[in-house]
Structure formats: C-alpha cells, structure tokens
Amino acid sequence: MSAAASVLRIEKLSSFDGDGLRTVVFLKGCPLRCQWCSTPESHEMKTDFGNDKKKCTGCFECVNTCPEQAINYDIKKEQFTTNMESCSDCKKCIDVCLEGSRIFWGYTATADEIFKEVQKDSIFYYHSGGGVTISGGEPFLQKNFVRELLKKCVFQGVNTAIETCGHVLWENIKFVLPFVDTLFYDLKHMETNRHKKITGVGNGLILENLKKIDAGPQNFPIIVRIPVIPTVNDEDGNIRDLGEFCRNLKKLKEIQLLPYHRFGIETYRKLSMPYDLETLCSPEKEKMEYKAALLQDMGLTVKVGG
Incomplete structure (x- = not known):
C-alpha cells in the first residue's frame, strides 16, 4: 500500500x-x-481553514452549517475564525460558501x-x-x-x-x-x-x-x-x-x-x-x-x- x-x-x-x-x-x-x-x-499537519474578508458577505452559512460549531465571528477582527481543535475537516463550510470566501489548505x-x-x-x-x-x-x-x-x-x-x-x-x-x-x-x-x-x-x-x-x-x-x-x-x-x-x-x-x-x-x-x-x-x-x-x-x- x-x-x-x-x-x-x-x-x-x-x-x-x-x-x-x-x-x-x-x-x-x-x-x-x-x-x-x-x-x-x-x-x-492537518488541514487549515481560513476566510477571505474581501469575498465574504457575512451570510453566516458557514457558522450555521458547521456540525462541530467550530466557526465563530470575531467582532474585533470583523472576520470569521475557525477553532481548529474542534474542526473535523468535513469541509461542509466550503460547500455552502457561494462566494468562495471559505478557504482550506492541505x-x-x-x-x-x-x-x-x-x-x-x-x-x-x-x-x-x-x-x-x-x-x-x-x-x-x-x-x-x-x-x-x-x-x-x-x-x-x-x-x-x-x-x-x-x-x-x-x-x-x-x-x-x-x-x-x-x-x-x-x-x-x-x-x-x-x-x-x-x-x-x-x-x-x-x-x-x-x-x-x-x-x-x-x-x-x-x-x-x-x-x-x-x-x-x-x-x-x-x-x-x-x-x-x-x-x-x-x-x-x-x-x-x-x-x-x-x-x-x-x-x-x-x-x-x-x-x-x-x-x-x-x-x-x-x-x-x-x-x-x-x-x-x-x-x-x-x-x-x-
């Protein structure tokens, strides 16, 4: 193998x-x-997730879709953030992001x-x-x-x-x-x-x-x-x-x-x-x-x- x-x-x-x-x-x-x-x-080593503020419309679909509740909105940074300790790498947030602002690496x-x-x-x-x-x-x-x-x-x-x-x-x-x-x-x-x-x-x-x-x-x-x-x-x-x-x-x-x-x-x-x-x-x-x-x-x- x-x-x-x-x-x-x-x-x-x-x-x-x-x-x-x-x-x-x-x-x-x-x-x-x-x-x-x-x-x-x-x-x-594991997949990283990020967010492109320039493309994001703030629809919160990524937050609502995440089964692990790993995505939150940081008011101070005005950006969605991902708790990688909770993330299960299912990539459902990628699938629902119509603007392509959700990004993953790896x-x-x-x-x-x-x-x-x-x-x-x-x-x-x-x-x-x-x-x-x-x-x-x-x-x-x-x-x-x-x-x-x-x-x-x-x-x-x-x-x-x-x-x-x-x-x-x-x-x-x-x-x-x-x-x-x-x-x-x-x-x-x-x-x-x-x-x-x-x-x-x-x-x-x-x-x-x-x-x-x-x-x-x-x-x-x-x-x-x-x-x-x-x-x-x-x-x-x-x-x-x-x-x-x-x-x-x-x-x-x-x-x-x-x-x-x-x-x-x-x-x-x-x-x-x-x-x-x-x-x-x-x-x-x-x-x-x-x-x-x-x-x-x-x-x-x-x-x-x-």
Whole structure:
C-alpha cells in the first residue's frame, strides 16, 4: 500500500528550487515557527481553514452549517475564525460558501498519486535538466511518503532534491537520503538562544544533523540557504559565524542568501493569525550584496536568491 502524506500544494515549472524546471511538492507540518515564515498554512499537519474578508458577505452559512460549531465571528477582527481543535475537516463550510470566501489548505495523497502528477512534466525535466523537489513545511516529518516518492523518481531517472530545516530525528533523515540528488539545508542563526527566540527551537539538532549528513556516504551537493531578515538575523557577526560553520562542510556547493519578503502577510490575515514583522521591509540590493561579500571573503561560493 502506497504511503500517504499531508500535502499543501504542488507547484509546477519552478526554476528556484534546484536545477532546470522542477515540480515542487510542498508538504504540511513544520517543527519551527519562524517569525518571518511566508507559509503559515504549512505549520500544522492537518488541514487549515481560513476566510477571505474581501469575498465574504457575512451570510453566516458557514457558522450555521458547521456540525462541530467550530466557526465563530470575531467582532474585533470583523472576520470569521475557525477553532481548529474542534474542526473535523468535513469541509461542509466550503460547500455552502457561494462566494468562495471559505478557504482550506492541505489534502491527503499517496506517493503513487503524487508520482502520477509528477510524471506529467517529465518532458520538461528531460529538456531542462530539472526534476522533483520536496519542500514544506518539513518533508522529513513524513519520511515514509518522501522516501517512496523519491525512490520512484530515482528509478525513473528523475532528478530529486529536498529542502529541510534540519530539526527532525536523524533516523528520519537517514531513511530518505539514499534517494536524494541535491539537499537544500536552511540555517538561520548560530547562537542557540537567539535561534530559539526567532524560530521556537534551538539550533543544536539542526547543526548536528547537518554535520552527520556531510560526513555520510552519499555524494550529493549541499546548498545552504540563509534567510536574511533585517533586525532578526542579519547582523554581520551571525553571517560570519554561519559562514565559518559552512566552511567545514565538505559537500557544500554554495550558500544562497534569501532576502526577506512580505508575500505571506495576506495568508496570515485569512488564517486570523498575528504577524509580528508586518512593518518590516525587504533588504535593499546593496545590503544583500554586502552580506554576500562577507561570505565570499571567507572563500565561500554565494548566490543572492534561490
């Protein structure tokens, strides 16, 4: 029986998450709560429900239909909210919303089902040198599904990549690695207390897992991704400390500096979730080039952007 997973969405013809044109499979569930996260709908493994105020007419059909009484109207926010602890994922509120203001993120699918979808773009992989990337959320949380899907890809000659935050059991990572061609590994901060403040967890397990991967038998390139978030983790000392750590990685191909963006703010609103960095602006091009130069001066290969 094919392994199942909680899938957020599938993005096709992507050119940002590996070589060539790629199909990116985003999974739900993440152990981190980064302050700047642009995909809050990926935090939980189960389906998330939200409401688009721009489309909502206030008919209250969703409230009246919900068998669990999980939907309420927040007068202060002027928005319908969903108590996900009570929600049974029946989606009856979606069915009765004629305006399409009720939204859900996530669905269950098997590795067989996703692989059939992946195969539809095989001609693009062949001509562009692309393939399949699994991202999240955190893919290694759903190791059985990920291993099966990547194994199917490898046996069909499809290039594979995976992006991880690294805060997972080593056994999960080790289980999947034989079927990975490229590994994207996210690093945020080298000081563990600061890391915990901005992501919800310390960095000990993350750094230890990366060391184990680098020392392992697989001979794939590692690409370290560092989000550059103004006032949060962009101090020169942290950038240099991250660079010093990366200098010791034998499999390191390059470091990618990812400038902060505000693309996820609207999703926070639809989910009725607070977003503490709403007034933060993206770093200027010159600042990103300066941060890149700090690492390049250490002999590292650096790219700004994914």
